[in-house]
Amino acid sequence: MSLFETIRFAIRGVLANKLRSGLTVLGILIGVAAVILLVAVGNGSSKAIQQSIERLGTNTLTVSSGGVRQSTNATQNTSLTSDLVDALADRNAAPDVTSVSPVVTSTPAAAYDGVDHTFGQFIGTTPTYLPAANDTVAHGTAFTADDVKESRRVVVLGSTAAQALFDRADPVGKQITVAGTLFTVTGVLADKGGSGFNDPNDIAIAPVTAVQEALTGYGPLNQLLIQAGGPDRVDAAQAEVTAILNQKLHVTNAASPPYRILNQSQLLSARQDSAKTFTVLLGAVAAISLLVGGIGITNIMMVTVTERTREIGIRKALGAPKRTVLTQFLVEATVLSLIGGLLGVAAAVIGSQFTIVGIKPVIVPASVALALGVSVAIGLFFGSYPASRAAGLRPIEALRYE
Amino acid sequence: MSATHPVLDVRDLVKVYGEGEAQVRALRGVSVTVERGDYVAIMGSSGSGKSTLMNILGCLDTPTSGQYLLDGVDVSRLDDRQLALVRNRRIGFVFQAFNLIPRTSALANVELPLAYAGMKAAERRRRARTALAMVGLADRADHEPNQLSGGQQQRVAVARALVTAPALVLADEPTGNLDTRSTEDVLAVLDRLNHSGRTIVLITHEDDVARHAKRLIRLVDGRIVHDEVLRGGTTAAVLA
Numbered sequence: 001m002s003l004f005e006t007i008r009f010a011i012r013g014v015l016a017n018k019l020r021s022g023l024t025v026l027g028i029l030i031g032v033a034a035v036i037l038l039v040a041v042g043n044g045s046s047k048a049i050q051q052s053i054e055r056l057g058t059n060t061l062t063v064s065s066g067g068v069r070q071s072t073n074a075t076q077n078t079s080l081t082s083d084l085v086d087a088l089a090d091r092n093a094a095p096d097v098t099s100v101s102p103v104v105t106s107t108p109a110a111a112y113d114g115v116d117h118t119f120g121q122f123i124g125t126t127p128t129y130l131p132a133a134n135d136t137v138a139h140g141t142a143f144t145a146d147d148v149k150e151s152r153r154v155v156v157l158g159s160t161a162a163q164a165l166f167d168r169a170d171p172v173g174k175q176i177t178v179a180g181t182l183f184t185v186t187g188v189l190a191d192k193g194g195s196g197f198n199d200p201n202d203i204a205i206a207p208v209t210a211v212q213e214a215l216t217g218y219g220p221l222n223q224l225l226i227q228a229g230g231p232d233r234v235d236a237a238q239a240e241v242t243a244i245l246n247q248k249l250h251v252t253n254a255a256s257p258p259y260r261i262l263n264q265s266q267l268l269s270a271r272q273d274s275a276k277t278f279t280v281l282l283g284a285v286a287a288i289s290l291l292v293g294g295i296g297i298t299n300i301m302m303v304t305v306t307e308r309t310r311e312i313g314i315r316k317a318l319g320a321p322k323r324t325v326l327t328q329f330l331v332e333a334t335v336l337s338l339i340g341g342l343l344g345v346a347a348a349v350i351g352s353q354f355t356i357v358g359i360k361p362v363i364v365p366a367s368v369a370l371a372l373g374v375s376v377a378i379g380l381f382f383g384s385y386p387a388s389r390a391a392g393l394r395p396i397e398a399l400r401y402e
Numbered sequence: 403m404s405a406t407h408p409v410l411d412v413r414d415l416v417k418v419y420g421e422g423e424a425q426v427r428a429l430r431g432v433s434v435t436v437e438r439g440d441y442v443a444i445m446g447s448s449g450s451g452k453s454t455l456m457n458i459l460g461c462l463d464t465p466t467s468g469q470y471l472l473d474g475v476d477v478s479r480l481d482d483r484q485l486a487l488v489r490n491r492r493i494g495f496v497f498q499a500f501n502l503i504p505r506t507s508a509l510a511n512v513e514l515p516l517a518y519a520g521m522k523a524a525e526r527r528r529r530a531r532t533a534l535a536m537v538g539l540a541d542r543a544d545h546e547p548n549q550l551s552g553g554q555q556q557r558v559a560v561a562r563a564l565v566t567a568p569a570l571v572l573a574d575e576p577t578g579n580l581d582t583r584s585t586e587d588v589l590a591v592l593d594r595l596n597h598s599g600r601t602i603v604l605i606t607h608e609d610d611v612a613r614h615a616k617r618l619i620r621l622v623d624g625r626i627v628h629d630e631v632l633r634g635g636t637t638a639a640v641l642a
Binding site for chain 1: 457461464488490497501502503504505517518519520523562
C-alpha cells in the first residue's frame, strides 16, 4: 500500500472519531497556546518596563537631598541650592555633564473655568529639564531661559493634566489658577505613554523662579536633574558630580553623604533583572502546563490506540502488514498533533493582540518552536508506542483484546 | 498455485494455552486434509477446540506444535510480512462477531483487503461493489456498520472475505449471532461461493447449518472423533 493511501486511511481514521479527535486537538491547542502566551506576557512586561525607563532618559542622574544627616555638625548647610547648579555646570570640573536642571516640586490644585485638578507633580525648573527628562513639546512652545530669569508665570502642561483641565479645548494662551496665582499655558507636552499610579503625563512644568515665588518659597531645591553626555558617560559624570558635591557641601565622611544620586541606567539594569526573573517564572509555569498538556496528550493517545487494539486485530486479519498499521497510526498522531499545535500557535497569536492584565504580550519566536516541537514529539511518541505494541501482537490476541 | 496440493494439510496439530496448573490443551493432535472445492463443517461442543483450530487455519494464531501446509506452503516458516500476504491473498475470514471496522462505510470495509493488496482506488471500488452485490447489499454500500442489521453486517463481512477471491474461506460460527432469516441469507451466499469453486470451512453448533456442507467433522476435547462425507463430495475423508 502506498504512503499516499496510508495517509488517506489515517485522515479517514481521524475523521471517523470526530469528538475524540476534537478533544485531542483541543488538549494540544491549550497546552501550546498557554506556553506561547505566558512567555509572551512575561516578555511583554519586561519590554514595557524597559521602555518606560528608557522614556525617562537613561543618561541622566538625579541628585536629591537627604540620605544620612551628619548630626554632629548641625551648623553646616547641606541642602541643595542654586549655587550648586552653577558649580556642577562647570565644563572644566565636570566635562561629562551636559546640563544641570534645578527641580522644585509641589502638588498644588489648579483651576480653569470652574474645573479643578490636582497635578501629580508641579515642577519648577529650567528649560534644560525638558530634553534631560525626554519631554518634548507637542503643541505650543516651551518656556525659555529668559522666562526663568524674569520669573514669568508661564507653564507647560503634560497631556493628562491638559485634558483634565481643558478637555478638548486648546489650552495654549489660556490662563489657569494655581494656588491663587495665574499661570499662562504656553505649550502641551507629547504623550509619554505609561499609566497607573505614577502617570508621567499628569505634570505641569514652569520656570523654577516663578514656582518658588508663587508656591514653594525660596527654600532648598528638591532635586537636581543632571544630563550626561551619553549613556556611556553616565558613570564618569556621576564620579565628577560626587566630587564636586562633596567639596561644595564640605562632606567629611564620604561613606554617608547628605545627598543621594540616582543613576537611571543602574535602575534600568536592576529592573531588567527583575523582569528577566519574572519571565523565567512565567516560563516555568508555562513549561509545567506544557508538561501537564503533554501528559494529557499521552493519555488520550494511549487510550485511543488501546481502544483500537481490536481494530488493529481486524486490519491484521485482513492482511495488513505491521508496517502499514504503524504508519497509519503514526500519521494519525502527526495529523492530530500538528493541527492542535498549529491551532494553538494561531490562538496564541490572536491572544497576543489583546492587552492582558495591562501588559501587551510580545511573542518570543523560540517559545513557538519549543511548544510546537514538544507537543508534536509527545503526540508522535505516545501515539506510536502503543500502536507498535498492538501491531506486534498476533491478530488473535489483538482481536480478543477488551 | 499448484492444483496437486490440497488446500489445507494439517498434521498432528497441538495447541496448549497457559502454564503449569492452568494449562489447557485445546488441540491434542489434529490431522486433516481438505481438497480444493470442498465444503467442510466443523462441529463440536464449547471448549472442543474448534475455534482454536479455525484461528490457526486462518493464520491468526500459531500452533504449539505440528505442521500446517496451506496450498503446500509451510505457514510456520513465514515471517510477519509474508503471513500478512497469506492472510490477504489466500484466506477470507468471516468472524462470529462480524468484526467490521466501526464508523466506516460498508464499501470501505469491503475495500480494505484490496487496499492492503495495493490495488488502485477505482478498481478497488468496482470490485467491492461487485462483492456487495453478490451478497445482496449493493444498496447499502454507504451505510456504516451500526446502521445495518446483524445479518446485513455479516453479509458485509462475507463480501469482505470473498472480495480478494481467496482459495479458502473460513467462517467461525458465521450464523451464531443471527436470526433464522439472516442465517438463510448468509448460508445462501456461502453455498453460491462453494458452487463457484471456493473451498469453505465453517464452524457451527447447528445441524441445520452443517447440512449445507459436503463434509462434517466433529471435534471432542481437541481431537477429531468423526469425519464423514455428507453428499457427492469431491474427496474422500482422510482420517490420519
